[in-house]
Amino acid sequence: MKTYDYPNSRALFDRAAQVIPSGIYGHLGPAEGCFIPVSAYPFYIDHAQGAYFWDVDGNRFIDYMCAYGPIVLGYNHPAVDRAAREQLEKVNCGVLPGEIMVKLAEKLVSMIHSADWAFFAKNGGDVTNLAMLAARAHTRRKKIIKFAGGYHGVAQWMQFVGNAGIIDEDVSNIITLPFNDAEAVSAAFKRYPGQIAGIIATPYHHPAMADNALPLPGFWTEVRKLCTQEGAVLIVDDVRAGFRLDLHGSDHHYGFEADLICYCKALGNGYNISALCGKNTLKEAVSSVFYTGSYWLSAMPMAAALATLEELEKVDGAKLMTSLGKQLTQGLEEAAQEYGFHLLVTGEPAMWNMRLTDDDSGVLHQQWVSECVRRGVFFTSHHNLFINTALTQEDIKYTLDVARDAFCALKATRERSKA
C-alpha cells in the first residue's frame, strides 16, 4: 500500500514556528496531539468532505477523530451548511440574539430528557465551568467531586497542581475519586457533610491515554441517590459523548437523570457552539451567575446546531454510529488477531478506545497507529476515536484493509528487530 509524505505540511510548520507558540499548540498539534512519530502525520488540513479530509499535500484521510468529536454528520454536511449560510445572510454576531436562539433552546428541551432550559456558549469548557459555578451558587457550597482521569476542559479547577500556572488554591476544593466507586462517593459526602456543591462526571469513563470503562451496574443509580439525598448537583459532562450514544442524553442512555448536562462537540457539526441544559430547580442559579462572552449568542452556529439535531433525528444518528462502530471495531480486533496481535477495544462503539496489549509501554500501538495514518486512516494512539454518520461500508472496508497492511508492516518490523 502507498504511504504518504508531507513536505507542504512541514514547510508550513516552519513558517508557523516563527509566529505561533509551539508552531501548532493544543490537542491538534504534533506535541500534545501525540503524533508518534511525528514523521507519520500530516500537520495541516486543506479541505474536507463527509468522512474525509485532505491535507495540504493532497493526501486523503478517513477522519476517525472527527476533529476530536464535533464532526458528527460528516464534514460540510449540506443541510447544516445551508442552514448556517441562510442565517449568515441575515446576521451572525449581532448586538441582539435572534429567534434562532429560542428555536434551538426549544429543540434541546424537547430532545434532552433532563433539560428544562438551555444556556449557550462556545466551548465545552465554558459550560462545564458554568455548571460548576451554578452548583456552587445553588448550594452555597464550595467542594466539587470529579473522577480521576476525567477531562472537563482547561479552567484552573479542572487541571492539576504541577501543570504550568496552576496553584494549590485553584484545586483545593476539588475532590478527586475513582470512577465507578460509589462507596468512595458516599465516603466523601460523609467526610465533607454539607460541603459538596456537586459532582461532575462524563457519562462513562473516557480518559485520554487509558482504557475506557463503562459505568458498573448500579453506579449511576447510587450516585444519583447520593446527590439527591445530600443536596448536591449532579452534572454530566456530555461534551464528548453527547448525541453519539443517545439523542436524549447520555444520562438517559445509562438510565438516570442529571441535574445539569453539558454539550459541545457534536452539537453544531463543527460550528462552534456549546450548551448547558438543566432542571428548572437550577434555572435561577444559572441566571444568577455572571457569565457571558462576545460570541456566545451568535446566530449562525445556532442555526447549524438546530439543523444538526434535526439531521441526527432523521438518520437516528446515535443508533447508526453505534452500529457502524461495532462493525468497525469487530473488524479491527479480527485484523489484529490475524497477524498475531491483540487489540483491546473499550468504551462505547460510536467513540471507542483501542490499544494493542502486546507491549505494555504503548510503543507497539503507537507504531501501528502511525502506519494506519501513513495509509490514509487518521487514528490517534492516545484518545478515543469517533464515528460519524457519513461513514460508509466502503470506508469501513478500506479501513480494515489499511489496518491489515499496517499490522503486516508492524509484524515485519517486530521480526526484524528480534533477528
Next chain:
Amino acid sequence: MTLEKTRAAINLHAILRNLEDLCQLDDDAKTLLTGHDLSIGMHVPGLEPLTLAIKDGCLRARRGKAGGGLRLQFLSPAHFNGMVAGTKMPLPLGNLQHLRFLQNNFAALAKDLEKYLKPDKESLKDPVFLEKNTRLTAAAALYAASEIAGTDPLGQKIAAAMGNGSILLEVPGVLAYTIQARDGRLTTLKDAQPPLHAFMRFKSLDILGQVLRGEADSYLAIGRGQIEVSGRIPMVDNFNKLLGLVSFYLA
C-alpha cells in the same frame, strides 16, 4: 526550609555528583586528581550523604557513607548551600590530612565545574566546550529532577502521578540516562536500564543542549522531529514538569 533542603539535595546529588562526569570529560579536572587517593564524604542533615572517592586519576560519586576518609559535616541544608555559594565553611572531620586537597584541588574542581554549568556566551562558541557543557548540564538536570521529586512538595505530587516504570532519555549513540520511577520516588541512572516504558530521544547533542539552555522550544522541537517521544506519554509529560522545576531551582 523545604526550598533549602531541595536546593541542598540538588547541590549534593546533582551538581557535586557531576564532578564524576567532569573528571571523565575534562583534562584539567583529571590533572587535579592525579596522584591522589582519598574519599570525601559530604553529610547534610536530612539528606543521604554523598561520597566522592578519588583514586587512580578517577573520581566516583556515590550516595551513602564510606568508611574513613575526610568527612565534611554540615549543620543544615542552608549551611551546605552556603558552602556551595562560597559563603560558609564546612566542619571537617575524620582524616584531616586531605584538607589541603580540599582547599586547593577540590576548590579548583568546583570552579572548573562551575565554568561549564554557568558558561559565558563566548565559551559556548567553542564546539568542544559546548559538548562538555551539554553533557554536564544534562547530567545535572536529570539528577536534579530526581532530587526535586524526592524533596519538593510539588515535585513529590508530580512524581506520584508518574506511576511505576522507566523513561529512557537519550541522544542515540551518544548519551543515555534512565529515570526509574517507583512508588513516587525517582532514581536517575546512566545508560539504558531495561525494562523501559517511555522514551525521549533527541536527534543530536546540539538540540539537547539548546533545550536545556532554554534556547529551543521543546514543543517546536517535537514538531520538527528533533525530539521524539514515545511509550507511556503521561510519564514523559510528568517528567517534563519536573524538568521545569529544575529550571526554577538552577536559575
